[in-house]
Amino acid sequence: MDELTRRQLIVAGGGSALGVALAGGGYALGHRDGEQSELASQQDTVSFHGLHQAGIVTPAQDRLVFGAFDLTAETAGEVRELLRAWTDAAVAMTAGHTVGPIPGPPESPPVDTGEAVGLPASQLTITFGLGASVFERNGEDRFGLAARRPALLAPLGALPGEQLEAQISEGDLCVQACANDPQVAFHAVRNLARLARGAASLRWAQLGFGRTSSTTSDQVTLRNLQGFKDGTNNLRGNDEQEMRKFVWVGPDEPQRWFRDGTYMVTRRIRMFIEAWDRDQLSDQERTIGRFKASGAPLTGHREHDPIDLSARTADGELVIPAKAHIRLASSSDNGGQRILRRGYSFTDGIDPVTGELDAGLFFVCFQRNPHTQFVAIQRRLGVSDGLNEYIQHRSSALFAIPPGSRPGGFVAQGLFSNT
């Protein structure tokens, strides 16, 4: 046995065979104490394996910890071994296990950092991605992988209104850890960072404390920090036809290894919430194009009522104004383009420059073509969206999300065949 479930560790009494096996050398195991009551939901695991990676169409969990990494590895072989080690650890952690035996030998550093011991799996998903810089950096083919670059993994280009901070943008690799317990998600990113030592180091990280987007049709739409329901018209991960149309990279992808993958865009969107909070309700509602309390479009009464972009008042004014966010973001005004969002609210204390709360939305979206989907939509929004007065995009990243892996394999394995 080389790994324990976090629960097994806890429920293993000191006198059980398991307890004795691992308690050698004078090391006691955990005891149940009162933990049982906090471990009511043990069935809450999401399989790591599959045609696609988990954490994309998976019903959005409550909390996020996101990490972007810079590779310090110098060969494709080292990158491959990192992804293999990460995959093994992710398989263990998403199943509710530690990444190694606990307690482990006393004369070695613990293989698992331990803070998730006693916590349930919490529907943890871990999703890995590759940045364009893995394939080319400053014109250099760092790892000899340039010929295997996914076709659309090219810089998004400058977008209107953004004010990006390079040190919290992009990255060679990314790890998106979503879970219903933030400590479980934190534990995952931390232990992957630890396993990466010598091959990659954390470049930036972001904690998301509350989900906004629903990713399946049975999830309630929650509210973002502007107080509005966010993501009412999101794509739904349980609609396979829409996923094939908008999210999964299809058979037209020349890089065979990348088929069934997708592209992830992240944007750290700072909200100027103090300014927003001073705005009158009717202005807020015209800015979004929805009623705040119900989430209904201004042309409807219920959240999911259809949006009538052509409706006008008796005075001839558009009911949903020309600059309203939902008009500019609507697929009917964007050539039918849509994206699968998975956003989380964040707060990181006080902005030292303005003295205001540094808070907003860590926007994550998935699509099969970031340039005709996210970029096209954002280009319109960045120019005309009335919301721009109250938000600013401060970081940006694009990652190719490889397809899922099979038991015994590892993420992006196809990238390395014959290298």
Added chain:
Amino acid sequence: MDELTRRQLIVAGGGSALGVALAGGGYALGHRDGEQSELASQQDTVSFHGLHQAGIVTPAQDRLVFGAFDLTAETAGEVRELLRAWTDAAVAMTAGHTVGPIPGPPESPPVDTGEAVGLPASQLTITFGLGASVFERNGEDRFGLAARRPALLAPLGALPGEQLEAQISEGDLCVQACANDPQVAFHAVRNLARLARGAASLRWAQLGFGRTSSTTSDQVTLRNLQGFKDGTNNLRGNDEQEMRKFVWVGPDEPQRWFRDGTYMVTRRIRMFIEAWDRDQLSDQERTIGRFKASGAPLTGHREHDPIDLSARTADGELVIPAKAHIRLASSSDNGGQRILRRGYSFTDGIDPVTGELDAGLFFVCFQRNPHTQFVAIQRRLGVSDGLNEYIQHRSSALFAIPPGSRPGGFVAQGLFSNT
């Protein structure tokens, strides 16, 4: 009706009397949709009122948002009115209500920012405190309140090993919001900051994503980011005798208005987790004085086994080393002094200087005498604790926590009588 429970808002159908009453002007109310399933636990409120403030002996909730404020008010009357307004809002929010009607009049900014609409009360507690600077700043009696200063509300003084950042230390006022949903806690601090406009502004804020300390005897001990159970020997808020002995300010307090209050100390403790993670297990365990897996003292087998500080190995070595954290922190080695801890794990991204994770423990404790309790214990720890190699205190604050209020009253009301 001037406030709605967040749930009432959601469950009020469009055609109900309540819905009609509030839907005037074309504003639709929220609908149930699928929300009901996420509102299973509606009874999870903690009363704001009582002899003592809530959030001290209350069983520790899962999440924390903490805010420290600088007063911009110029008179005691303005401070009093702020505390009155804050109390009214806290009473509403801890009961699961919004701070004002929703949707409210369209031509005004919304009174409530809205992001907690649809979320249950989540055992929200809001605890208010006053810093020493309310009573004296740079030798000046800013508000004419110096004569009413709680007897022990004096600076903690420099402590060994700390490296404090002034901009995230101290403050005139504090708000500790604890809840089982971080969005509910965030909403509370944000809306109180909003209500304070013109009288106080946020100085610093801290999100705590996971509780460590148990504050009652029926709470399981959770793990901090060093992977150890934290707070096994914490005082228990449901032990009234210990609370009177160690936490509540008693009849010896000359300021009558402050009796039944307490003192809060906060310390943002950065953990150097990369260095910690490289340390071997047996060193980690000797540093703490406990086994990592079980939480048992090195002289025991189970978490709650007694600590034997005099036990020696066959070689004559102390089993719990001289510099072990639990030895130096133990009440028997500190003249019997104890404190009630309520700490939370935090992470705030990457330290731009070191490139390491900026993560650790936001330590909060309550005691009736911060100088003979927290300071005396920390002075010993700061000098000798083996843990100092792996942690550093980066912020510090001391607040007088007034007693609880009664319905119709407000927090610290006694401070202002005859002013």
